[in-house]
Amino acid sequence: xxxxxxxxxxxxxxxxxxxxxxxxxxxxxxxxxxxxxxxxxxxxxxxxxxxxxxxxxxxxxxxxxxxxxxxxxxxxxxxxxxxxxxxxxxxxxxxxxxxxxxxxxxxxxxxxxxxxxxxxxxxxxxxxxxxxxxxxxxxxxxxxxxxxxxxxxxxxxxxxxxxxxxxxxxxxxxxxxxxxxxxxxxxxxxxxxxxxxxxxxxxxxxxxxxxxxxxxxxxxxxxxxxxxxxxxxxxxxxxxxxxxxxxxxxxxxxxxxxxxxxxxxxxxxxxxxxxxxxxxxxxxxxxxxxxxxxxxxxxxxxxxxxxxxxxxxxxxxxxxxxxxxxxxxxxxxxxxxxxxxxxxxxxxxxxxxxxxxxxxxxxxxxxxxxxxxxxxxxxxxxxxxxxx
Numbered sequence: 001x002x003x004x005x006x007x008x009x010x011x012x013x014x015x016x017x018x019x020x021x022x023x024x025x026x027x028x029x030x031x032x033x034x035x036x037x038x039x040x041x042x043x044x045x046x047x048x049x050x051x052x053x054x055x056x057x058x059x060x061x062x063x064x065x066x067x068x069x070x071x072x073x074x075x076x077x078x079x080x081x082x083x084x085x086x087x088x089x090x091x092x093x094x095x096x097x098x099x100x101x102x103x104x105x106x107x108x109x110x111x112x113x114x115x116x117x118x119x120x121x122x123x124x125x126x127x128x129x130x131x132x133x134x135x136x137x138x139x140x141x142x143x144x145x146x147x148x149x150x151x152x153x154x155x156x157x158x159x160x161x162x163x164x165x166x167x168x169x170x171x172x173x174x175x176x177x178x179x180x181x182x183x184x185x186x187x188x189x190x191x192x193x194x195x196x197x198x199x200x201x202x203x204x205x206x207x208x209x210x211x212x213x214x215x216x217x218x219x220x221x222x223x224x225x226x227x228x229x230x231x232x233x234x235x236x237x238x239x240x241x242x243x244x245x246x247x248x249x250x251x252x253x254x255x256x257x258x259x260x261x262x263x264x265x266x267x268x269x270x271x272x273x274x275x276x277x278x279x280x281x282x283x284x285x286x287x288x289x290x291x292x293x294x295x296x297x298x299x300x301x302x303x304x305x306x307x308x309x310x311x312x313x314x315x316x317x318x319x320x321x322x323x324x325x326x327x328x329x330x331x332x333x334x335x336x337x338x339x340x341x342x343x344x345x346x347x348x349x350x351x352x353x354x355x356x357x358x359x360x361x362x363x364x365x366x367x368x369x370x371x372x373x374x375x376x377x378x379x380x381x382x383x384x385x386x387x388x
Contacts, residue, residue: 025066031058042069050074057097067106075100075114075125100127108138112152115145124148130155138162146170153177167191176207183222189213198222198229205229205249214238224248227266233257256281271295271319275311282310291316301327309333309352317341317362324355331374336360342381353377 025047029038036058040049045066053060054076062071075098102110112127125148129140138159144150149171154163160182165174171193176185181203187196192214198207202224209218210232218241220229226249233239239260243252246267254262258279266273266287271294275283278301287294298311307329313322317339324333328350335344335357342363346355353374357366359381368377 028052029060031055034058037061040071042066045069051100052076053098058099060098060100061103062101062110063103064108065105067108069104069106069108071102071104071108071110073100073102073112073127075112098125100125102129102140104129104131106132110140112142114143114150124150126151128153128155131159132157140164142166142174144168144172149173161185164188165196167194183207186210189216192216195219210234211239216240218242220244222246227251229253231255231262233260250287266291266294268292268316271315273297275299277301279307281308284312286314288314288316291318291320293319295319295321296323298322298324298333301325313337342366346377 025042025044027040027049029051031038031053033055034057036053036055038051038060040062042049043065045068047064047066047069049062049071051060051073058075060073064071098114100112104110108131110129114125114127125144125146127142129142131138131140138156139162140154141164142152142154143166144152145168150167151173152165153175155177156163157179158181161178162184163176163178164186165176166188167174168190170191172189172191173195174187176187176198178185179201183200183203183205185198185207187209189196190212194211194213195217196209198220200207200222205222205225205227207220208230212234214237216233216239218231221244222229223246227245229243229252231241231254233241233256237258239256241254241262243264245252247269249270250266251272252264253274255276256262260277261282262275263284264273268290269292271287271291273285273296275298277283281300283298285296294315296313300309309326309329309331311324311333313335315337319341320337321343322335323345326333326348331348331352332354333346337344338360340362342359343365344357345367347369348355349371351373353370354376355368357379359366361382364381366379370377
């Protein structure tokens with residue numbers, strides 16, 4: 001049986017006869033069962049909407065065109081003990097196969113909460129939040145907890161931004177799009193075969209991505225201003241992380257588990273990048289656009305036999321510094337620095353070895369330590385560019 005509720009609240013229609021009254025639009029929809037559909041449309045300022053759905057294959061759509069709006073969609077499930085501890089949830093939230101869409105055209109707040117009962121790849125959910133009209137003091141959150149798969153997208157344009165996506169237990173994909181101004185984005189994922197993408201486009205930046213699972217991919221792009229990105233892929237196998245920061249304050253930290261790949265590009269100004277990997281690793285850091293206080297630290301450690309190592313750092317001068325530590329197996333490290341501060345420190349222990357440091361003058365200092373088996377080290381200081 002399908003039950004549909006269509007709710008449309010229009011400030012213009014409700015209050016045209018009494019213009020002196022304040023606009024106060026409110027909508028509440030509660031549905032229980034299978035294949036329910038709730039559609040809420042609101043115009044005018046200060047609108048609020050809450051949709052609660054329990055059951056299977058439910059759909060909720062909320063559209064708000066006025067400023068100061070808020071929308072909450074809850075599509076249920078029953079949290080297990082672990083979820084209750086982690087998310088502070090209790091009670092019964094019966095749901096699977098849910099879809100939710102929130103579209104807001106002005107300063108607004110949106111929250112989508114979806115959870116499904118144990119097990120099964122068929123328990124797929126989807127949530128989309130779109131905020132525009134320069135998004136005012138914008139903020140949005142999507143929380144998805146289930147076995148199966150979930151897709152989450154948050155789109156914001158300008159304003160004070162802030163965006164959180166939390167996904168747990170399953171195969172998930174998450175996308176946070178923010179455009180300019182105060183920014184901030186958190187993606188928290190647990191499960192396998194997940195992907196997280198954050199694109200921030202300038203201003204205050206900051207992005208935290210935390211993942212616990214296998215076969216996970218992260219892409220973070222921040223363009224300009226105060227940048228900062230933390231990527232943690234913990235307990236992961238076959239994780240990849242790509243971080244791109246263009247100009248201004250920069251800072252990026254990537255922590256990964258086994259057989260992982262990390263690449264960080266920073267284009268100028270205050271730089272700094274930290275990559276920490278365990279077991280089979282590959283890491284690349286590029287700091288150019290003539291850099292500034294560039295600094296890079298790559299640590300590849302762990303005692304497991306599958307530990308292929310590899311690290312490449314290319315920097316663009318001034319405050320430059322680079323430290324690479326590799327702890328065992330295939331190994332190889334390459335550092336290229338240019339101009340002013342220089343300093344490079346590579347320490348490798350156990351197996352394939354090889355290290356190349358090229359520094360091209362000014363402060364220059366290099367310290368390479370290798371131990372046990374393959375060995376090989378080349379350090380060149382001074383001259384180079386012209387076709388390098």
